[in-house]
């Protein structure tokens with residue numbers, strides 16, 4: 001990438017977890033720079049609210065209602081992306097924070113449900129999206145958090161799935177033979193807050209526009225060798 005020239009704006013992208021906190025800001029950021037966005041979420045009503053909140057930009061939001069943690073939903077997403085054509089970027093902002101029992105006290109049902117939402121959904125989102133990334137130049141960017149870098153007591157399933165999510169991305173990269181398709185993890189190590197709320201926060205935080213900016217920069221012009229970009233202060 002030639003650092004002296006600004007990377008061109010993205011023209012098409014897929015966002016998984018589009019109706020979550022990080023995901024909906026990513027969608028708005030992409031729409032604002034002129035991209036067509038296939039926004040994947042489980043609730044048609046929440047996707048419609050997101051489209052409306054984007055004003056005129058919302059005409060470029062393509063809602064994809066699907067549960068990407070299951071085969072049927074993932075197949076529907078893959079078909080919708082194929083119908084659109086190749087995309088320049090895919091983002092996965094799936095799975096939020098969870099706190100509960102220590103692992104030794106955790107019931108199997110909760111464990112299985114978190115594996116599904118925080119890891120299987122990432123696997124299926126990637127399976128539905130990565131084959132449709134533009135071979136001429138594109139990126140797949142996954143969001144991750146502090147629990148993947150260090151063991152978080154009381155949030156064991158988030159740490160375990162976060163580590164698995166990182167390795168999933170590494171394997172996708174190792175298996176992909178298209179040199180111009182990049183794979184990046186954006187690891188946000190502090191809680192994310194709305195813009196303007198950082199000054200009053202009692203702990204280190206990251207403002208949401210900095211998360212969006214970092215994710216879009218990675219997608220547009222990340223170095224191929226950048227496996228993980230950490231945002232925030234440990």
Ligand SMILES: NC(=O)c1ccc[n+]([C@@H]2O[C@H](COP(=O)([O-])OP(=O)(O)OC[C@H]3O[C@@H](n4cnc5c(N)ncnc54)[C@H](OP(=O)(O)O)[C@@H]3O)[C@@H](O)[C@H]2O)c1
Pocket residue numbers: 016017018019020021022023041042043067068069093094095096097116117118121143144145146187188189190191192193
């Ligand atoms: N928020 C933070 O403070 C923070 C800090 C550091 C890192 N991060 C990272 O940012 C990413 C997104 O976090 P967030 O705060 O935006 O979380 P969030 O608001 O809880 O959103 C989570 C998203 O995951 C989707 N999801 C959950 N379970 C699913 C399932 N079974 N199948 C399919 N989709 C499912 C939800 O879909 P629906 O909308 O359809 O329910 C939602 O869009 C995570 O990787 C997290 O580690 C966040």
